[in-house]
Amino acid sequence: MNAIFKHGPSPQHRLVLVLFCSALLIFFDHKMNSFESVRGYLQSMVSPLQYLATTPKQMMNWAAENIVTRRQLVADNEQYKVNELVFHEQALQLDIVKKENERLRALLSSPLRTDTRKMVAEILTVDSDPYTHQVVINRGANDGVYEGQAVIDDEGIVGQILHVGTTSSRVLLITDVTHAIPVRISRNGVRLIANGVGVIDQLSHSHVPHSADVRVGDVLVTSGLGSKFPEGYPVAKVTFVMQDESHAFARIQSQPVAKIDRLRYVLLLWPEHSESTVINDSAAKIIENQLLEKGVSE
Incomplete structure (x- = not known):
């Protein structure tokens, strides 16, 4: 059967044509760069x-990175909560x-004399009796x-040692009704007695004559009388003065400068060695040495 259409070139001829x-x-393309634009369009x-x-x-890739199981999300959430609690703690x-640290720095920067021995103590307990102002250190x-040892904080006088144990001691605060401390006004040197009244932020001053020059705002410091408290340490600030001639004495009240209701650390003070004591000790040593030398020579 004859084909209606004749076949074209043979495959060999087609291959040669394509290769050419x-x-x-x-x-x-190599010599004249004729197809650069065509290549750009094709790209x-x-x-x-x-x-x-x-x-x-x-x-x-996105699914592998972002799609996780519910169990893993719950576990991660719980771990984050635990970490948050730890960080808050x-x-x-x-x-x-x-x-x-701030309390200790303030305490150690209190107005202490350089030649005074001191020791930091921590409050262990506070007496629960509302009519007794005492703490244990x-x-x-x-x-x-x-x-009888003096106790202060970073502001002023706190109290004195009442009872001493082997490893702890009881402190009688200046606001206790049984405590009294001799003070003087730093402005003019007038001497007073500061008595505790059982109120944490109040002291009273009895037997003050009407002629005494006492003003609201006066700072009261230790007078050094009685040899229990060193001289010059702040005690209180006058808050109330009433001079009523119908009463025998003026009514005066003050507020302690020490933070009695917020005590955490206190300082214990030892008495200073006076110059006379040093001289007497030196003289005693000289006499003792002379006696020893005399005994040896004999």
Whole structure:
């Protein structure tokens, strides 16, 4: 049966033609850069197909990174809550330590004489009796504490040692009804007696004549009388003065400068060695040495 249409060139001829055209195109492209613009257009046409081909891989990567199980989310949430509690607890501890450091720094920077021996003590307990103002500290006879020893904070006089134990001591505060301390007005030197009245922020001053020059705002400091408290330490500030001639004495009240209701750390003071004591000790040593030398020579 004869074909209606005749066949074209043979496959061999087609291959030779294609190879020749390819070589011709390569020559013109290499030597004359004739197809740069055409190559750019073709690249632009192929780019969407390239993006489309990489889309499944990108979606799989996104799903692997962002899609997690509910159990893992719950576990991570619980761990974050635990970490938050730990961090809050550490922040609270840091705040407590910071406040304690501030108290100790303020306490050690109180107006102490350089030649005075002192020791830091911590408040252990506070007496629960509302009519007794006493506290217990963590220093005792093992630390050299003695009855009647002066106790101060970073502002002024707190009280004195009432009872001494081996490792702890009881402090009688200046606001106790049984406590009294001799003071003087720093402005003019007028001497008064500061008595506790059982109120944490109040002291009274009895038997003050109407002629005494006392004013609201006057600072009261220790007078040094009685040899229990060193001279010159702040005690209180006058808050009320009433001079009524119908009464035998003026009515005067003051407020302690020490933070009696917020005590945490206190300082214990030892008495200063006076110059006369040093001289007497030196004279005694000289006499003792002379007696020893005399005994040896004999």
